Amino acid sequence: MSGSGLDEPGPEDPRRHVSDFFRLQRWEIPGDGDGDGSTSVGGRAPVDPHQRGPGGGLRTGGLLTNLDSLGGFTSGLSVLPQWIVTTSIMATVSELAHIGPLGFRADVLRRGRNSVVTSLGVVDEGAGDRHVAAAIMSCAVLDPGEMLLSFERPFTMAMPEPSADPVPPDQFFCIEPGEGPVTRLRLEDRLRNPWGILHGGAIAMLADEAACRAAMAAGPGAVGPNGVAATDVVLHYLRPVRVGPVEARCDVLGTRAGRTRVRLAIHDVGSDDREVTVGSVTVLAV
Amino acid sequence: MAFPGYPPSDHLLGDLGLEAEAASDTSARVHIPATPMVASADGGVRAGVLATLVDVVGGSIAARALRPNWMATADLSLELVGPVLGPYVEARGRLLRRGRTTLVVEAVVVGVDELGNDLVVDGRAADAVAWASMTFAVLPARDVATAGSTLPELPSRWSFTGRGLDLPILEALPVTVLDGPAGRLSIPARPYLHNSFGAVQGGVVALLAEAAGAEALAAARERDASDMVVTDLQIAYLALGKVGPIVSSAQVIGAGTDGPTGAVVQLHDAGAGDRLTTVVNVTAVPVDQLLGAVR
Numbered sequence: 001m002s003g004s005g006l007d008e009p010g011p012e013d014p015r016r017h018v019s020d021f022f023r024l025q026r027w028e029i030p031g032d033g034d035g036d037g038s039t040s041v042g043g044r045a046p047v048d049p050h051q052r053g054p055g056g057g058l059r060t061g062g063l064l065t066n067l068d069s070l071g072g073f074t075s076g077l078s079v080l081p082q083w084i085v086t087t088s089i090m091a092t093v094s095e096l097a098h099i100g101p102l103g104f105r106a107d108v109l110r111r112g113r114n115s116v117v118t119s120l121g122v123v124d125e126g127a128g129d130r131h132v133a134a135a136i137m138s139c140a141v142l143d144p145g146e147m148l149l150s151f152e153r154p155f156t157m158a159m160p161e162p163s164a165d166p167v168p169p170d171q172f173f174c175i176e177p178g179e180g181p182v183t184r185l186r187l188e189d190r191l192r193n194p195w196g197i198l199h200g201g202a203i204a205m206l207a208d209e210a211a212c213r214a215a216m217a218a219g220p221g222a223v224g225p226n227g228v229a230a231t232d233v234v235l236h237y238l239r240p241v242r243v244g245p246v247e248a249r250c251d252v253l254g255t256r257a258g259r260t261r262v263r264l265a266i267h268d269v270g271s272d273d274r275e276v277t278v279g280s281v282t283v284l285a286v
Numbered sequence: 287m288a289f290p291g292y293p294p295s296d297h298l299l300g301d302l303g304l305e306a307e308a309a310s311d312t313s314a315r316v317h318i319p320a321t322p323m324v325a326s327a328d329g330g331v332r333a334g335v336l337a338t339l340v341d342v343v344g345g346s347i348a349a350r351a352l353r354p355n356w357m358a359t360a361d362l363s364l365e366l367v368g369p370v371l372g373p374y375v376e377a378r379g380r381l382l383r384r385g386r387t388t389l390v391v392e393a394v395v396v397g398v399d400e401l402g403n404d405l406v407v408d409g410r411a412a413d414a415v416a417w418a419s420m421t422f423a424v425l426p427a428r429d430v431a432t433a434g435s436t437l438p439e440l441p442s443r444w445s446f447t448g449r450g451l452d453l454p455i456l457e458a459l460p461v462t463v464l465d466g467p468a469g470r471l472s473i474p475a476r477p478y479l480h481n482s483f484g485a486v487q488g489g490v491v492a493l494l495a496e497a498a499g500a501e502a503l504a505a506a507r508e509r510d511a512s513d514m515v516v517t518d519l520q521i522a523y524l525a526l527g528k529v530g531p532i533v534s535s536a537q538v539i540g541a542g543t544d545g546p547t548g549a550v551v552q553l554h555d556a557g558a559g560d561r562l563t564t565v566v567n568v569t570a571v572p573v574d575q576l577l578g579a580v581r
Contacts, residue, residue, distance in 0.1 A: 087388065088421055090363050090520035092567040094540025094548035109565060110524045114387040115360070115423065117522050119565055121539075121550075131539035134550045134567050136522040138361060138421065140387065232518060232569065234363040236390050236419055238383040253414055254367035257576050259517075261367045263417055278382055278392060280365060280417055282518070 017190045018199045021172055022051065022058075024066050024104075025159035026073065039078040039108045043070045044125070044159065047100030050166040054286050055096025055229035057124075061208030062169055063133060064091060064233060065201025066104060067120050071137035072200070074106035075116040076149075083149060084116055084139035086200050086237055091120075091135035093231040096286065099126030106137075114141055147194065173205045180217050181251070183210035187244025187270075198241035203266060203277055207235060210248035211262040211281035218252045222260040224285035231259075235279035243270030258285040292482050293446060298490065300448025301458065302335070304342060308442045311350055312381035316343040317398060320372025323451035323458075326515050327573035330369030330415070333516040334496035335455060336377070336395055337364050338489025340418040343379040344391040348422040350440055351384050357422040359488045360388065362521045364418040369576075374398045377418070386424070393418045459490065461497050467505035469498040469536020469551055475527055485526035491553060491564050492519055494534055499549040499568025502536035507545045507572065515576055518569035527564075529557030536568070547571055 022045050029040040045058075045066050053059035068086060075084045103123045110117040115138060122133040174186040183206065185191075191202045208230040215222045222228065247269050253261040259282055266277035293299050302324070306316040316339055318324075318331075326332035341359055348357040379393035395416035397405040404411035451458050459479065464470040473479065473486070473494050481487040500514040533556045539548045553564040 088361060088390075090361065090522075090567060092518065092520060092539070092548045092569055094546065109522070109562065117360075117524060119522075130541065131537075134539055134548065136361070136520060136565055136567065138522070140385075232365070232520075234365075234419060234520065236382065236392075236421070238390060253417055256368050257571060261365055261417065275382075278390075278419070280363075280419075282365065 018065070018201055019069060020160040022062050022066050023048070023160045023162065024069055026070060026155070026157045028077065028154035028156065030154050039074055041070055041074040041077070041106045043104035044101050045104070047098050047102060048162065048166065050168050053229050054227040055284070057096055057098030058102060059169055059208060060093050060230040060233060061205035063093065063122065064089065064204035067091060067135050067137065068200040068204060070104050070106045071118045071120050071135070072139065074108060075118050075137065075139040077151070077155065078108045078111050078116055079141050081149060082141050083144040083147065085142055086137060087140050088138045088236045089135055090234045091133060091232065093133040095124065095130065095132045096229050096231065096284065098124045098132060101125050102132065103129065115139060116141065169205055170209050173202050175206060175209050179213050181214045181249065183213055183248045185244070185246040187241065187246055196242065198244070198246065200237065203237070203241070204233065204235065206246060206248050206266065207233060207264055207279060207281055210250050210264060211283050214250035214252050214262050215260040215283035218255060218260055222255045222283065222285055224258065226286045228283045229286045230281050231284050232282040233279065235277055237277050239274060239276045241268045241276050243268055245269050294477055297446065297448060297478055298458070298487070299342070300446040301451050302338065302446070303448070303450060305445040306342065306346055306443065308346060308350055308440070312347065313379060314343050314346045315376055315378045316346070317374045317376035317402065320370065320375050321451065323453065324455050327513055328369045328515045328576050330366070330371055331375050332496065333364055333366060333519050334489065334493030336370060336375070336416055337362060337492030337519055337521070338487070339375065339377040339395070340364060340379065340393045340420065341488045343377040343393050344420040344422065347379050347381050347391050348389050351381055351389060352424055353440065354427040356425045356427065357389065358425060358483070359523050360421045360423045361523065362418065362420045362488065362492070362519070364416060364519045366416045366517045367413070368415050370395060370415045371397050373400060376402065388424060389422045391420045391422070455493065456497055459493065461494060463501060466501040466511065469502035469534055469549065471498045471501065472531045472533045475530025475532060483526055485528045486530070486532055488523060491523070491527065492521055494532060494553060495519065495521065495551045495564065495566035495568060498534035498536045498551045499566070500570050502538050502549050503546060503570045506538045509572060513572050514570040515573050516568055516570045518567070520567040522565045524565065525561055525563045527553065527555045529555055531556050532563065544575065
């Protein structure tokens with residue numbers, strides 16, 4: 001279980017940092033009024049220089065953070081007054097080099113009693129709306145308890161201002177320096193979502209960084225002249241991260257045609273080392 | 287799983303020669319012979335067939351873990367590491383999480399010999415050649431009446447026996463290409479392809495999506511679909527395809543440095559008001575880019 005898409009608390013709230021870091025603007029796309037509960041939300045985010053990876057565009061972990069935020073929010077709107085928690089995301093990234101800004105769209109495909117499935121697409125608006133990525137997100141429906149869920153509809157959220165003191169994503173998400181198959185993240189409060197658990201975007205960025213480090217250590221066939229970059233990602237959020245630190249343990253399955261497959265298991269070390277996320281990342285030699 | 291009345295004697299799972307074993311309450315293994323009828327351009331077992339294999343292994347774990355409740359596959363991801371060669375290929379699954387409404391399973395695919403032993407390369411067991419994960423939705427027993435949910439015991443070993451495939455699997459389904467560049471392909475929803483709900487089986491859905499993605503991506507590269515090897519499938523099952531025909535469409539995404547590799551495939555049940563049943567992200571690469579690649 002991870003992010004909830006609910007990451008727009010007040011400007012003084014440190015949790016806003018995750019939402020603001022990638023400067024994701026959002027707007028609800030009004031439905032056709034047939035009352036079937038269909039929900040769609042658009043988004044736009046620049047590709048700031050400090051967020052670019054070796055592939056030339058927004059790092060895949062950043063792309064997934066935006067997808068997690070937008071898809072989770074869209075899924076949540078579709079089940080109000082209940083809310084959601086992300087249970088899995090499957091993303092394929094077809095373009096690593098982006099001009100930007102990136103345009104996003106989330107559409108609820110299926111809204112059931114217990115779950116919501118949402119499709120997501122990403123285009124590079126600066127490259128003639130060229131398709132960059134596609135993803136499918138699944139969420140579990142939950143009772144929000146005493147959490148106040150009130151939105152003006154149709155919902156809009158302006159693009160946050162650029163940071164005056166930009167840092168690269170691995171620093172922002174408190175990923176400790178290192179190399180090899182194990183990568184660690186410090187769980188600071190600003191990385192928690194309103195439920196108090198680690199933001200799904202932070203898990204995605206940890207998966208990106210950990211898989212790239214594991215691939216770098218795998219050997220020369222996995223590394224290109226510019227290094228490596230994460231592309232396709234599958235993550236199953238099994239349990240929430242509450243304590244930390246968080247450790248991603250990687251197993252390189254193999255490399256073929258410059259694509260290294262990395263299976264990873266993420267553990268909440270401070271919570272009896274329990275397994276919280278399992279997934280895979282494809283790392284491209286670039 | 288072999289249950290009274292399912293699968294019928296003339297069924298794809300039987301013709302694949304599928305044999306299964308529940309190794310414990312939380313793990314299982316399923317294998318099939320790697321015949322030329324299920325091979326892709328690189329000589330390995332095609333992704334859609336492997337999806338069928340892992341869907342069965344996941345389903346068998348889920349059925350055991352959830353009894354007396356039942357389950358339906360909600361999503362499935364599969365990624366190939368290398369060519370999946372035989373003589374047999376085996377999917378080995380394990381339970382990751384059992385929740386109130388969902389259950390998550392992961393699986394690896396390995397090559398094995400006739401006795402089910404790991405193939406040996408350079409003096410050690412060969413590496414996994416594919417990785418997969420699945421989410422199953424829990425269906426309360428009161429809401430379903432399938433053959434499996436009413437059994438007093440689930441078998442620990444079972445096999446599906448059929449005549450075997452005497453033609454390539456896409457012809458056996460059969461898949462009909464309506465418009466290759468648009469990824470418009472079709473399969474009938476006939477009992478040979480059914481799951482225990484009387485709908486098109488999840489692995490067959492994967493095979494259609496694999497073929498549709500390969501057709502669209504091949505056309506975008508001005509190549510033949512038979513040159514393409516599908517390496518990744520990310521599948522969301524939204525609704526059962528019961529009426530048929532099941533018809534696909536595909537949208538190629540990205541340009542890629544060596545040509546596009548990704549497509550989003552949608553499947554609709556044309557006989558049920560064109561209902562959207564499945565969305566699949568497909569990655570495919572020309573075989574000549576894969577052959578000779580470093581492993």
